[in-house]
Amino acid sequence: MTDGDPVQPSCSPAAVPAADGIAPLRQAELTRRWTRGIVACLAVGLSLTVLRVAQLKVAPPAQLDAAAGWRTSLRKEVARRGEVLDARGRPLAMSLVGYRLFCDPAFIYERGWDLAKDAAKKDPTAVAECDPFRDAAIELSKVLRQPPQAIHELLKANAERRYVVLSQEIDEQQLDAIRTLDLDGVGLESRLVRDYPAGGLAGQLIGKVGFEHAGQAGVEFAFDKELRPVDGRVKALRDAFGRTLWINRDDYVPGDPGQDVRLSLDLAVQEIAERHLGHMVEEVNAGGGRLIVMDTGTGDILAMADFLQERPGWKEATRDPARKIHPSLGRNRNVTDPYEPGSTFKSFVWARATQLGAAKPSEIIPLPNGPFVTGFGRTIHDVKYPGPVSWKTVLVKSLNGGMACVAMRLKHQDLRQMVSDFGFGQKVGIGISGESSGIVTRPAKWSNYTQTSVAMGHEIAVTPVQMVRAFSAFARKDGTMVQPRLVLPRGTSGSDDWLPGSKQLITPDVLAEAKDAMTGVVEEGTARKAKSEHYQMYGKTGTAELAVPGQRGYDRDRYIASFLAAAPLENPRIVVLCIIDDPDKRKGHFGGSIAGPVVRDVVDETLQYLGVPYDRRPAKPKDPKVASR
């Protein structure tokens, strides 16, 4: 064998693979196959898992979906209704979360039977004695402070129902007790309830909300749009026990609370007004009473009270059926019900007549010592007939004859213009629904009779809020009339001292003369009982006969007594109008004697509360020794 010889395949055992050399090859191949198999299995398994997850996520089976569905709960996120606040931010109406207690009698029944069956395994008589509602009724009776029999009857009568209200609203103690008891089949449902912390104060003004928490009367109704909230919603995932697990960001939509409405009303002044008015209405057994306190600088209504009562044996002239349902549902008569102002109206006629030069305060008006008869033959009666008196005395003594005499010197147009200038026959626009514009005779029907009637405050009907607006012209140094304000504008501090009024209605010199004459009304005239020990005030009384409802003419024995005043004298802060509707004549009926003292007391307490210094020195006893005795 040489180098050039081809190499022959070796037949030696060393060259030929051994028979058992196939094993490692097969083993490697096997390992590879196993590996591939495992990888394939894992891949398939993972793919299946991914697919299953995707399927569960995207299109879960209906059964699973239903089972998972109950775990998420969509509930309303209760938003708060806006608050009604007074001028100082004290809440007059606010919303709270109350709890309604309900139960599921069907569930209680089934649960009771299940327990009885369990008990029957030990004691076979237990089923026969079982009363599924007994335990629940006993426990609930302790919480609701009701006899267990009543609750048992209620549950038994509604045994097939799933929802029965046990109490519309439970208090704090009951809430804690229910939560502690943790009774099966008994639940709590939160809902908004409207609370009026001041009780019935300013009830007719604030109004009331209904079952759906929507305003039904007063400010609650008039400003319902502003006060009304927009509820939010929360979708929460819950665990098997109903506890909240989490809330996704997109599943929470917060509620939008309603806006607060801030009134010009001052709760303390309101309380003063209602207390004094209420006492007088009761004292003279009147059919009702109305009172307004207004800030002269801003027109802010500080108090607005309205009482109405039904007296046994009386045929009431004023009725308010809604008030019988709930006092806060009644109409606010200070805004809705016009009345004949009587002699209080003389102050406006007196001022305009003086301003137009029809009479001077010191001028003697030629009145007879009896009823005054006008040029067109109308006889004007008075309580007293003092004969010729000054124009100032006509107002101080409230003489109808004198007013009629001077009114006839005015043109009809002048008096009509006065009525219009002072805003009578026009709505005030205070924001309360149902406001009346009053009643004013049309120019075409304005006769001499009207001219003399209006001069005495007859043949015209005004609302109390119109009267205080008009009288503010006497209480502002520039003789302008301020627009009454019940709701303070949003975004303002509400701390304005003075707001501009209407055009000048009374010139400064006439204003001074009118104030002087009306001071005389209080000091020596018809309103002597309204004289305060602390503050000087000026005003005008009125005692108008009550119009017979549904008929022409007046009831000669029934009256509307009123007093309209401003105080203190030099720098008036408030205008107060008090009206006593239909007092018992036997107990008093003159404006000066029954409405006057109310105004006096309200002025005294309100000005003290507002921190206005006294402008009248207290009367000192002449002899200190006598006084000390």
Add this chain to the structure above:
Amino acid sequence: MRLFAKLLVVVVALGAMGLALLALRQQRYEVSNEISRTHNRIVEQERARWRLRAEVARLSDPADIRAAAERRGIDLAPIQQASTEPEAAVGSKSPAGKPAATKIPAPAKPNAPKPKADSRDRR
């Protein structure tokens, strides 16, 4: 064998990533849960605040305060100033419903400290 080792590494790595993701997911849920519980607590506190506000308003009703003061014989009338001149009232006008901090100084005694403008408020 090497392939198996690689596979093992991949599976372990994926497993670790999966576990990390699950842990993160769990943490996220726990945070969400805590947020929702906090939300519920805030709602409860807010409702409690409304309730307390109503209670305060009810207890500070002017009529109740007056009645309580009368029961205890306390005179709640405002302190009147020494000066009762009508002109003094001009300029002391305060916003509606807000007791005026008077601008009328009490007659000062010689060498006496000047009264502070807000002395009444501090009372």
